[in-house]
Amino acid sequence: MEIIGNINSEESMGLVDGPGIRYVVFLQGCQLRCKYCHNPETWDINKKCTQISADKLIKKISRFKSYFGNNGGVTFSGGEPLLQPDFLKECLKLCKEKSINTALDTAGVGFGDYDEILSLIDLVILDIKAVDPDDYKALTGKPITFFKKFLSDCQRLNKKLWLRQVIVPGLNDNEKNILALKDFIAKIKNVEKVELLPYKTIGVHKYKDLGIKYRLDGVPDMDENRCKELEKLLFK
Numbered sequence: 001m002e003i004i005g006n007i008n009s010e011e012s013m014g015l016v017d018g019p020g021i022r023y024v025v026f027l028q029g030c031q032l033r034c035k036y037c038h039n040p041e042t043w044d045i046n047k048k049c050t051q052i053s054a055d056k057l058i059k060k061i062s063r064f065k066s067y068f069g070n071n072g073g074v075t076f077s078g079g080e081p082l083l084q085p086d087f088l089k090e091c092l093k094l095c096k097e098k099s100i101n102t103a104l105d106t107a108g109v110g111f112g113d114y115d116e117i118l119s120l121i122d123l124v125i126l127d128i129k130a131v132d133p134d135d136y137k138a139l140t141g142k143p144i145t146f147f148k149k150f151l152s153d154c155q156r157l158n159k160k161l162w163l164r165q166v167i168v169p170g171l172n173d174n175e176k177n178i179l180a181l182k183d184f185i186a187k188i189k190n191v192e193k194v195e196l197l198p199y200k201t202i203g204v205h206k207y208k209d210l211g212i213k214y215r216l217d218g219v220p221d222m223d224e225n226r227c228k229e230l231e232k233l234l235f236k
């Protein structure tokens with residue numbers, strides 16, 4: 001039986017979602033409601049977007065294989081790719097068969113059964129929305145426990161991790177947050193890279209179109225130099 005995915009969009013030459021040149025697949029659906037999300041159109045799991053079988057998608061992606069070089073490949077992003085687990089697993093199996101490197105760009109909040117997905121994935125790019133449970137809930141609308149369960153599964157299965165946090169002016173652009181993040185990351189193994197991503201206001205217009213209230217109205221783009229300075233604190 002064909003396993004069909006619900007894809008919001010695709011990008012054939014992504015340079016920021018993992019190592020090398022990558023084909024990025026943005027899956028529809030997310031259970032979080034991050035205040036700064038610039039893809040609110042991906043939230044609704046029931047919204048029908050591009051329906052494609054895993055087989056067809058990976059056949060299409062394999063045509064780009066020569067561009068991937070030594071370290072490129074495919075990144076499954078979203079939305080939250082963990083919300084389409086059967087489709088994701090099938091895609092990952094097909095990528096393995098074709099020796100295509102795979103990365104999962106995730107906030108770690110799916111349905112809780114991640115072992116098979118993690119056994120198939122080469123790299124997990126994990127968003128740490130916040131490390132304090134109250135801050136996490138205020139930012140995303142969900143308890144931090146789901147994210148922690150995913151992280152502990154990654155650790156048990158020794159998955160290679162890239163960790164990220166979006167830095168927002170007035171919200172978490174302070175040394176206290178960065179030092180708490182540093183402490184949190186120090187306890188995690190297999191971390192290959194840590195990045196702070198400056199908040200950007202791109203995507204704010206989408207909220208108007210969708211009739212959703214934007215909760216960070218008036219908050220400017222994060223200063224990139226300040227973000228880099230804060231990032232240095234992580235590695236001191």
Ligand code: SF4
Binds near residue numbers: 030036038039042079
């Ligand atoms: S996890 Fe990603 S897609 Fe989901 S709400 Fe947060 S920023 Fe948006």
